[in-house]
Amino acid sequence: xxxxxxxxxxxxxxxxxxxxxxxxxxxxxxxxxxxxxxxxxxxxxxxxxxxxxxxxxxxxxxxxxxxxxxxxxxxxxxxxxxxxxxxxxxxxxxxxxxxxxxxxxxxxxxxxxxxxxxxxxxxxxxxxxxxxxxxxxxxxxxxxxxxxxxxxxxxxxxxxxxxxxxxxxxxxxxxxxxxxxxxxxxxxxxxxxxxxxxxxxxxxxxxxxxxxxxxxxxxxxxxxxxxxxxxxxxxxxxxxxxxxxxxxxxxxxxxxxxxxxxxxxxxxxxxxxxxxxxxxxxxxxxxxxxxxxxxxxxxxxxxxxxxxxxxxx
Amino acid sequence: xxxxxxxxxxxxxxxxxxxxxxxxxxxxxxxxxxxxxxxxxxxxxxxxxxxxxxxxxxxxxxxxxxxxxxxxxxxxxxxxxxxxxxxxxxxxxxxxxxxxxxxxxxxxxxxxxxxxxxxxxxxxxxxxxxxxxxxxxxxxxxxxxxxxxxxxxxxxxxxxxxxxxxxxxxxxxxxxxxxxxxxxxxxxxxxxxxxxxxxxxxxxxxxxxxxxxxxxxxxxxxxxxxxxxxxxxxxxxxxxxxxxxxxxxxxxxxxxxxxxxxxxxxxxxxxxxxxxxxxxxxxxxxxxxxxxxxxxxxxxxxxxxxxxxxxxxxxxxxxxxxxxxxxxxxxxxxxxxxxxxxxxxxxxxxxxxxxxxxxxxxxxxxxxxxxxxxxxxxxxxxxxxxxxxxxxxxxxxxxxxxxxxxxxxxxxxxxxxxxxxxxxxxxxxxxxxxxx
Numbered sequence: 001x002x003x004x005x006x007x008x009x010x011x012x013x014x015x016x017x018x019x020x021x022x023x024x025x026x027x028x029x030x031x032x033x034x035x036x037x038x039x040x041x042x043x044x045x046x047x048x049x050x051x052x053x054x055x056x057x058x059x060x061x062x063x064x065x066x067x068x069x070x071x072x073x074x075x076x077x078x079x080x081x082x083x084x085x086x087x088x089x090x091x092x093x094x095x096x097x098x099x100x101x102x103x104x105x106x107x108x109x110x111x112x113x114x115x116x117x118x119x120x121x122x123x124x125x126x127x128x129x130x131x132x133x134x135x136x137x138x139x140x141x142x143x144x145x146x147x148x149x150x151x152x153x154x155x156x157x158x159x160x161x162x163x164x165x166x167x168x169x170x171x172x173x174x175x176x177x178x179x180x181x182x183x184x185x186x187x188x189x190x191x192x193x194x195x196x197x198x199x200x201x202x203x204x205x206x207x208x209x210x211x212x213x214x215x216x217x218x219x220x221x222x223x224x225x226x227x228x229x230x231x232x233x234x235x236x237x238x239x240x241x242x243x244x245x246x247x248x249x250x251x252x253x254x255x256x257x258x259x260x261x262x263x264x265x266x267x268x269x270x271x272x273x274x275x276x277x278x279x280x281x282x283x284x285x286x287x288x289x290x291x292x293x294x295x296x297x298x299x300x301x302x303x304x305x306x307x308x309x310x311x312x313x
Numbered sequence: 314x315x316x317x318x319x320x321x322x323x324x325x326x327x328x329x330x331x332x333x334x335x336x337x338x339x340x341x342x343x344x345x346x347x348x349x350x351x352x353x354x355x356x357x358x359x360x361x362x363x364x365x366x367x368x369x370x371x372x373x374x375x376x377x378x379x380x381x382x383x384x385x386x387x388x389x390x391x392x393x394x395x396x397x398x399x400x401x402x403x404x405x406x407x408x409x410x411x412x413x414x415x416x417x418x419x420x421x422x423x424x425x426x427x428x429x430x431x432x433x434x435x436x437x438x439x440x441x442x443x444x445x446x447x448x449x450x451x452x453x454x455x456x457x458x459x460x461x462x463x464x465x466x467x468x469x470x471x472x473x474x475x476x477x478x479x480x481x482x483x484x485x486x487x488x489x490x491x492x493x494x495x496x497x498x499x500x501x502x503x504x505x506x507x508x509x510x511x512x513x514x515x516x517x518x519x520x521x522x523x524x525x526x527x528x529x530x531x532x533x534x535x536x537x538x539x540x541x542x543x544x545x546x547x548x549x550x551x552x553x554x555x556x557x558x559x560x561x562x563x564x565x566x567x568x569x570x571x572x573x574x575x576x577x578x579x580x581x582x583x584x585x586x587x588x589x590x591x592x593x594x595x596x597x598x599x600x601x602x603x604x605x606x607x608x609x610x611x612x613x614x615x616x617x618x619x620x621x622x623x624x625x626x627x628x629x630x631x632x633x634x635x636x637x638x639x640x641x642x643x644x645x646x647x648x649x650x651x652x653x654x655x656x657x658x659x660x661x662x663x664x665x666x667x668x669x670x671x672x673x674x675x676x677x678x679x680x681x682x683x684x685x686x687x688x689x690x691x692x693x694x695x696x697x698x699x700x701x702x703x704x705x706x707x708x709x710x711x712x713x714x715x716x717x718x719x720x721x722x723x724x725x726x727x728x729x730x731x732x733x734x735x736x737x738x739x740x741x742x743x744x745x746x747x748x749x
Contacts, residue, residue: 006634006666007645009733011719013322013477014667017681017726019674075674117675117727246678251691253683302711303317303549303688304561 023076029187037176041091053082055102084124087177144173178234208264315540343615344652352378385593385613441585447575473546476639496583601662603632671728682721692721699738
């Protein structure tokens with residue numbers, strides 16, 4: 001037996017998709033929104049995107065060096081976190097605050113809990129909420145066309161008219177990546193076609209939110225109002241790119257539906273009854289925390305189990 | 314017609330599917346493990362030095378759930394000793410030196426199959442050593458003796474052959490479809506209220522056409538075209554695809570009014586009942602990108618893998634991995650000097666070991682294993698429970714329902730060994746249960 005062959009447990013073949021390829025798809029899907037953000041808000045948006053990604057990648061690398069873990073930069077998840085965080089920042093934020101956000105996202109929210117796959121909260125949103133508290137003024141200052149003004153949702157809340165067409169295209173004030181609904185949807189469709197995400201979470205999220213608005217929004221069947229609420233406040237970016245984050249959403253199919261409903265109700269509560277016009281980020285990270293409980297109650301029935309229950313009756 | 318879940322691995326069947334079956338006569342010694350089936354090992358009834366004929370019983374059934382073993386050549390018993398088999402265990406085996414003359418015993422064919430009683434049919438199947446030849450090796454006479462045979466509504470011929478690369482069932486259907494239909498007719502004689510269904514994946518349109526032509530005047534038989542998807546030929550998945558009935562691990566196909574037999578098994582039933590011939594040969598595929606001339610053989614059970622490979626021209630490239638069976642559920646071999654049995658259907662030689670190529674990385678909870686699992690389980694969690702030794706959680710999340718098809722490991726983008734972890738915990742729990 002001079003040459004022994006490899007032995008392992010079956011199966012002996014593997015699909016071509018890898019973790020890093022999935023992350024790459026997400027990065028590609030975020031490009032339309034990123035590019036639009038840079039065109040819309042100018043060079044400082046590009047600086048923020050690059051600085052945030054660099055900060056995330058560097059913190060992951062340094063952290064793993066310090067704790068003597070194998071580098072996981074190749075999985076590209078740090079790049080995704082950095083890009084998502086940047087797209088959730090106002091275009092005028094000082095760059096060093098973005099750097100702090102990146103460090104917080106990777107070190108505090110992700111690595112301290114065990115790295116990729118172990119964090120219970122979306123790192124980008126965790127960092128955004130941290131920045132909102134730490135640098136409240138900078139994080140809520142939105143400038144568009146050189147004029148500091150309110151976001152469309154804030155205008156809507158104050159009873160002002162908003163232009164829904166501008167919101168679809170993205171010619172409004174907001175964070176770097178949240179304004180253009182069309183660009184976000186192009187990316188989302190790409191992810192759905194590549195089989196990276198499905199509509200279970202974003203679909204139930206959006207439907208629940210619309211129902212909530214119809215019931216409690218106080219505007220009745222005012223479609224202008226509903227579409228504006230859907231397009232504003234990063235709801236689309238949140239629904240398709242952050243609520244669908246694998247690690248922090250339920251793995252059980254039924255759990256994903258419940259998760260989507262939680263998101264819709266919480267966003268509705270925050271926006272209609274809360275003091276803030278936005279609320280997507282908080283709805284997502286709060287729902288992230290609910291995931292273990294949701295999963296516990298939604299363990300699916302195995303194939304053929306229903307039938308057995310009937311038989312025992 | 315299909316089931317929920319499943320995966321689409323590279324098929325690889327083109328390598329060998331159009332190569333007509335060749336007969337391969339073995340040389341040298343043949344090895345017959347006494348455990349080629351599920352159940353009690355067979356008991357050797359020959360001694361070292363005895364002369365045996367082809368078709369002679371050399372080990373008798375060791376109980377009801379057991380099956381006899383027959384010599385596939387004529388020659389002399391050289392030794393009775395433990396030998397390594399494809400799953401890796403050492404199994405007591407009868408070793409016969411082939412005299413190259415292939416002198417056969419006289420078989421007792423049935424003059425008229427229709428005049429046989431049900432008991433006689435089952436007796437003939439039992440005495441011919443017929444077992445599930447798709448891989449499981451469950452003694453067929455046991456399967457064909459359910460408590461209430463009148464409640465069986467479907468006899469399903471498993472013609473799916475969903476394992477990539479394998480083409481032995483395909484060749485059988487192309488070359489001997491009449492025998493397959495005849496075998497089905499024999500099985501249907503046992504179940505008065507059943508209809509026979511040939512479940513074929515739609516990547517074999519020629520087989521579907523052929524079988525449809527043959528059963529068009531058979532009121533009790535039909536052909537079901539199944540979607541090509543792995544594991545379409547899994548027993549529970551096949552039953553669901555054909556009948557819409559779902560069974561779980563605690564049930565038998567008979568509980569859903571079904572009996573499922575593989576193509577090769579039905580051919581063996583035909584040989585046993587009609588010709589009185591025991592199981593001594595089968596069709597076998599030698600394939601893979603490392604093999605010079607991928608092809609199909611009709612060969613004598615007991616031949617070593619090495620001999621089959623040599624007959625296919627040996628390697629054209631050095632393989633990294635050698636598998637007895639298909640790539641999804643087959644067993645990796647570290648050595649080719651291992652005997653074939655009633656249940657080995659292929660030798661697959663791959664130049665690249667995709668498993669060793671990737672390092673497993675952390676689970677990102679993507680849920681692809683959930684989408685792929687034909688048993689609707691959450692494989693990533695089950696594997697985690699297994700790795701952490703949480704057997705109660707494993708059972709709570711229905712881990713025991715796993716059919717070990719391997720779809721989860723195949724699809725996992727983090728390249729985690731999900732199926733391996735789950736199989737390990739299943740074995741542990743079953744062992745614990747036995748202790749109680």
